[in-house]
Amino acid sequence: MKHEIKELESIASQVRRDIVRMVHSCQSGHPGGSLGCADFLVALYFEVMNRKEGFDMNGYGEDLFFLSNGHISPVFYSVLAHAGYFDKSELATFRKLDSRLQGHPTTHEHLPGVRIASGSLGQGMSVAIGAALAKKLNGDKSIVYTLHGDGELQEGQIWEAAMFAPHNRVDNLICTVDYNGQQIDGPTSQVLSLGDLKAKFAAFDWVVLESEGNDMAQVVKVLEEAKSLTGQGKPIMILLKTGMGHGVDYMMGSHKWHGAAPNDAQLATALAQLEETLGDY
Structure with a gap:
């Protein structure tokens, strides 16, 4: 393990402080999904x-991550x-004029770490x-990771991709769903029920794992x-039970x-609950 769980939790606390400050500013x-x-x-x-030091768009010889639910750009x-x-x-420039940190990640801003424009849901998989x-064609043994919102699974393109991956034995792919049961209009169960996601992805011939998503030790364990x-021979899906x-x-x-x-008052309340561990920006 590169870091102790406590170290990772410390980083996550600072990230949460950053999120509420960025959105407030x-x-x-x-903020919720972030x-x-x-x-x-x-x-x-x-x-x-x-990961390699630095950044290049090709990402040869290193793992890649694609954020499909791009609205959680603050995190x-x-x-x-x-x-x-x-x-x-x-x-500090988040969502401000001429910032590289747009509301949804974009490639034309040339922000290191961003390989696709996302936010139009359903495309990341x-x-x-x-x-x-x-x-695979390049003989690169690295892994590709994604993150999706559970409300995003209401997009049809997700299920086309979910059918394609097992058929083509895309077994260097690990997708994760932020399974918090909430979307912008209300609970997913009321907007458009997702049913039994584990059974659905298993039926499409994915390997399906489940984990708590706000317990750092459990998150590391399920990713490993x-x-x-x-x-x-099979793609992998993680259903991560997080809290909005x-x-x-x-x-x-x-x-x-x-x-x-x-x-302002709500920001102060939030910051009082989130320890500053790495120094605020």
Whole structure:
């Protein structure tokens, strides 16, 4: 293990502070899902993924990550900054004019760490499959990772990709669903029920794993297990049970914080609950 669990939890606490400050500063953005996915992205970038120093778009000889639910860009940007892709002071420009840190990640901004424009939901799995197949053609043994929202699974393109990957034995692919049960209009069970996701992906011939998503030790464990199952002829799906707004009590479990910014008083309350561990930007 590169880091102790406590170290990873410390990074995640700072990432959560960054998220609420970024969204508050521009009074727009998506804090709920970002907070819920902080543990996953910290575990992925600081413990699990094989990454090279620096950044190039091809990513040959290293693992790749594609954020499909691009609206949770605050957590992505914070993790990229702390992982050394760009200076964390740039987080202060989030969603502001001429910033590279747009509301949804874009490639034309040339922000290190971003390989696709995302935010139009449903496309990330297809992109990741293409990258995974390219790695196979290049003799590159690295792994491709994705993250999706559970509400995103209501997009038809996801299921086309989910059918394609097992048929073509894309076994260097690990997809994860942020399974928090909330989307912008309300609970997924009310908007459009997802049914039994484990059974659905298993029926499509994926290897399906389940884990708590806000317990760092469990997140690292399931990602390492997923890695151990690559190369065996099947793609892997992790259903990660996270909490919307995790770490900030008044945001937790509420779809109302999917895309709303805290006011000054709410920011102060949130920051009082999140330890500053690496220094605020």
